[in-house]
Amino acid sequence: MTSYIPYGRQDISQQDIDAVVEVLHSDWLTQGKAINHFEQAVADYCGVKYAIAVSSATAALHIACLAIGLGEQDYLWTSPNTFVASANCGLYCGAKVDFVDIDPFTYNLSIDELTQKLNGADQQGCLPKVLVPVHFAGQSCDMEKIAALSQQYGFHILEDASHAIGGKYQGKAIGCCEFSDLAVFSFHPVKIITTGEGGMVLTNREDLYEKLIRLRSHGITRNPELMQGESHGAWYYQQLELGFNYRMTDIQAALGSSQMQRLDEFVSRRRFLAQRYNYLLQNLPITLPRQHPDTESSWHLYVIRLNLDKIPKTHRQVFEELRQLGIGVNLHYIPVHTQPYYQNIGFKWGDFPKSEEYYADAISIPLYYGLSKEDQNRVADNLREILT
Template sequence: DYCGVNFACATNSATSALHIACLALGVGESDIVWTSPISFVASANCALYCGAKVDFVDIDLDTGNMSPSALEQKLISAKKTDSLPKVVIPVHLAGQSCDMQAIYQLATKYDFKIIEDASHAIGAKYFDKPVGNCEFSDICVFSFHPVKIITSAEGGMAVTNNEELAKLLKRLRSHGITSDPDEMTELSHGPWYYQQIDLGFNYRMTELQAALGLSQLKELDQFVAERNKLANIYTNEFKNLPISHLHQSSQSYSSYHLYIIRLTGDAVKKHKELICSLREHNITSHLHYIPIHIQPYYQALGFKKSDFPNAIEYYHSALTIPLHPKLTNLEQDYIIKTIIEFL
């Protein structure tokens, strides 16, 4: 109901949800899946789990999200070599939706399916509608990992407006088993009867996890509003520093799962030094993310660091600073002061 979508399938993680989403869309050994290089590795691994090949689409440096123009150029080239993707997985980095309308238009033209990786984006909006309504995608995936905006201790969810996809997702998360007589190959022997009709997995979310997640849902809008308030403070305080922020497009309302800054000019040379300095001041700073294609496993698959230059430029300049609803004014002031003094 929250997302305005017809069907939902809760899982034990967003990684599991991405895996079965790919399977539900028929991804297999002869297929190619494209995603963003700036994401957690699960956004790409899910394709490999299915035996498919994976490739990446470079990001827009202004937003950190998949670039629709880069996607279009890559599709034009792929069509010439008959190597179009079966599925594209845009990743809503830090909680801001990708330009899903533009990506959907390309999907219509080039005949690929879309899985939104909205692991960061529960509570976000796109064109004033909740991310997850699947207006511009086949399936959308959320994460309820412990560090996410709401958590079920660990968990995920795949949502869709397609009833057949929803039925398949629910079978795949539970060993491929069904108790629905309409899905069986013969008449049911009774209310106790079940059949395994697919090869599935033990990807179910427990009732305890579900209860924990549901207990926070009523507070989601408040959580997101507080995150936006804190993000705006950061943006205003850093406006005279050699820092750029992930551009917030007019059609999007970010859930601000993360607050990411990028150093500019000569300050880029101090990138690693700043991360280490913040940690020395007991301020937890991270880098979301190391580009997937430069991970050793993906390097062994033949990817080169130079394949996606924007992702590399982002990697050498970006860092994440603390942002959560319980961040106090005193704590945020300390973070701001420490960064200003360093730069």
């Protein structure tokens, strides 16, 4: 029987297992030292001052928006080519959401579209308070140009780097927040490193850090300097704002710290496999992923686009035939504005044509650390047979 090749999967070593078991034998399964250790490991790697571990990247996006003051009557803008959480985080705060179409070269938010939309919004008095550029597939958006526009138009920048830990922009680690207020990572099992479920917010701003720490744990502080009135004793805490139970466990953090030790190895292997795909798939009627010269992707995804005018099959037929052959392809993403929920609040097909064109012919093929050359050859051979 032919084995199944998933589009992505985690890689768990004995070192990872031992790290988790050590926590299970300890006195702290949550809110212990493993959290601080993991946060410091990520902060050091990215060259950022503060890192706050949370229960998911969605939670990270939510409290990042709250920390920066997003609220009712404000606008959050993001890319349509992303998972719904990149937009939903604005709605969680009572804000309005809008989108900026993608660049057909990188599939990231288009700088030209952003510039044009900001100019129109400025004239209409409805500029965004927060922009969420999404580093799709692990490739950074053009953050220097986005930062220049933020200076001109006065919006905050929250990087959705869920795909991108281990990647670089202009030679620096994605997540360093050189051109943003905050950045968010995801540690879902198909991402570069995993904690099972989990996420992290990074920032260089101490004021945001202090607020994020409270927001992830019910808005509570034990710091006497932040309390109203004097502390009643060592047991005392105060809730200063409405927060959430978005904490990560020490079990997850121990796994994350162990995985961080292999992050460069994971990314190096993904880059090798991506280059190998470029060779194996050349001359097929598809468009291979392209890279901006300022970026070094972490290659969370390897996305091909079908040249449907040169293929005697539909997008759906190619997708389903690959699945039938045990190739676990996927599609990232269905444009957010086309989801029924977003249609119900006023968006429609045709609003963001580049994202829709991308959706009509894109396929994510298997890419993960443990993908063998033999399985990669099988993916390429099956794709060639289907397309030619």
